[in-house]
Amino acid sequence: MFDVIRIPAFKDNYIWLLRKGASAAVVDPGDARPVLEVLEREGLSLSTIFVTHHHADHQGGVMSLLAHHPAEVFAPAAESIAGVSKPLHGGESIRAAFCDIGFQVLAVPGHTLGHIAYYGAGCLFCGDTLFAGGCGRLFEGSAAQLFDSLSRLASLPDETAVYCAHEYTEANLRFALAVEPANRCLQRRVNEVAVARAKGWSTVPSTIAIEKATNPFLRCAAPEVVASARRRVPEAADEVAVFAALREWKNSF
Known part of the structure; x- marks a missing residue:
């Protein structure tokens, strides 16, 4: 197993550093500086970089890191990302240089x-696809694509730790409560997150079980979620249409 170190970046990003002995990997290094600081402080050598997608706040620090550490770089083959040495399409099983643990690559x-x-190793590094209490915006794909991607993530074991890339949880749960106000698990989570954030604590990682119980974007068949979506889009006849209605509602919430 490896240890996971949270590295805050920018306003609300998280870069994840995975440590195994004196070797390390990072996930979505949008900024090299805080990563280099942790590597130096902890006496670690960076051997692997994982990138989930091409947005600058997820891969903008790759070339600066490579100038200091000759790491292998796993990233989507279909996107333009500098420094990639291990292009991936999804469906692969990979072993990274920093440890002997295998990873499944999921196209999302x-x-x-x-x-x-x-x-x-029971950990999901999902970039901006699944958030704690929410999901990413549709910048390039369709609602059907993102719904399918989230459904595949939701099929992972309940105990899977969900390491998303942003601290958006409070805002996401405000929206979730507007969608499904009678959800008691959600009510408890809202209160727990409010306490954590008031103390300056992170709310990530979550788990797949928690997301399935409280995240409206994984609950598009739940009666109250369906009813809320149909109040805004009466013709939302199936789960994909409910998801699309929720995603559009969240954009302006």
Whole structure:
């Protein structure tokens, strides 16, 4: 197994550093500086970089890191990302240089068309596809694509730790409560997150079980979620249409 270190970046990003002995990997290094600081402080050598998609806040630090550490770079083959040495399409099983643990590469289009996620050792590194309490915006893909991607992530074991790339949980749960106000699990989560954020604590990682119980974008068959979506889009006849209605509602919430 590896240790996971949270590295805050920009306003609300998280870069994830995975440590195994003196070797390390990072996930979505949008900024090299805080990563280099942790590597130096902890005496670690960076041997692997994982990138989920091409947005600058997820891969903007790759070339600067490579100038200091000759790391292998796993990233989506379908997207333009500098420094990639291990292009991926989804469906691969990979072993990274920093440890002997295998990862499954999952194609999760929607937020971007080439977006991928990494699943291994009970941990899911999902970039901007699945958030704690929410999901990414549809910048390139369709609602059907993102719904399918989220459904595949939701099929992972309940205990899977969900390491998303942003601290959006409070805002996401405000929306979730507007969608499904009678959900008692959600009510408890809202209160727990409010306490955590008031203390300056992170709310990530979550788990697949928590997301399935409280995240409206994984609950598009739940009666109250369906009813809320149909109040806005009466013709939302199936789960994909409910999802699309929720995603559009969230855009302006």
